[in-house]
Amino acid sequence: MELIRQIQDMRNVISNLRADKPSIRIGFVPTMGFLHQGHASLLQAARQQCDIVVLSIFVNPLQFGPNEDFERYPRDEARDLALAEAAGTDFVFSPSTAEMYPRPSKTKILISGVTEQLCGASRPGHFDGVGIVVTKLFQIIQPNAAFFGMKDAQQVAVIKQLVTDLNMPVEIVPCAIIREQDGLAMSSRNVYLQSEEREQALVLSRTLKQMERQTIEAGGDLPTAELKQAIRKQIEEMPLADIDYIEILAYPDLEPIERLKDAKQVIIALAVRFGKTRLIDNVIIQLQE
Structure with missing residues (x-):
């Protein structure tokens, strides 16, 4: 497993993989880290369906509101990397905030119709931030398929809408909620x-x-x-x-x-x-x- 922190390095890896084998199928699991068995199940699904598995770890500041938990959001990279490797990940893309957003973004992605309800109503701007980061990651990784957990079913609906509307050549693969033994959804x-x-x-x-x-x-x-x-x-x-x-x-x-x-x-x-x-x-x- 290889850890990559720079966008250009990640692009180069993908470019080389596709040059060596144009038919290669790349599976992508975007996360904010602090991985658990729910994330592992996404990586395992990607492993079963794809030739190469790429995981991203990036706590995206644009999807946190002013009174939310960006600074205290749990982080443990060493633990994440161990879980990722055990799940069969090939590459981990873990950029810094400065790498992903070297300057304030002047581009906005507004997805309507599926964002005004549920978390979109109580977390204004959240899905604008999701739209930007997912679009950037898809541009960098250029996956054939991206795997998302259905615990955040609205996010899956939003990303499917984004991919459809912008004709992105990415298959969105929804995966079942993974629960603790007592029933609590893993988070x-x-x-x-x-x-x-x-x-x-x-x-x-x-x-x-x-x-x-x-x-x-x-x-x-x-x-x-x-x-x-x-x-x-x-x-x-x-x-x-x-x-x-x-x-x-x-x-x-x-x-x-x-x-x-x-x-x-x-x-x-x-x-x-x-x-x-x-x-x-x-x-x-x-x-x-």
Whole structure:
């Protein structure tokens, strides 16, 4: 495994790989580091589907708001590199902020329609920052396929829209949420949780699982407002829970619906703070072929 920190060095590696074997398939896993088994599962999927696996580690300042946790976002490069190598990664691209943004960017990427809801509503500007960094990374790595976890299902929808609209020759491969044994969705931010906060945070996966079961049993013939109220009631039983949003939308276009059966596929998405830690989780339910 090779660690690369400069953009031009990364470009040169990709150029040489394609010159040696034009048909080579390059898989890419973009991350902000502090890797866990969820990231490892993305790398393993890339390993199975591609000839070369490239991982990026970059904590992107443009997707953090002024009161968010950019400075305290967990970082552990040595641990990340060990996990990446064990998962079969070939190259790790880990640039500095100055390397990625040597001067303030005058280019903006505004993706509308799928960014105003969910995290886009509560974190204004977040997906503008995601759009810029993903576009830059795709330009540098030029992957055939990029692998993203469905824990951030809105991000997957946003990036698919970006790739479609700009005719980027990149296949976006969504990968299933990886959970801890107790059901908590794996996240780099889980390290912030105090023991009682973590215990109460299990209400998210527990509630989603229950609502998925109810939806399937009812054939999707449930009003979204009623279901959202039932979810809110369960989460509010946890005294440390501070709800950011509870949403039920069509997926992937993220349009509002009155009844679940109004869409072929729906997402039940949650964002809840436990102490200072904001957690997201979701379930996607297929209702029609």
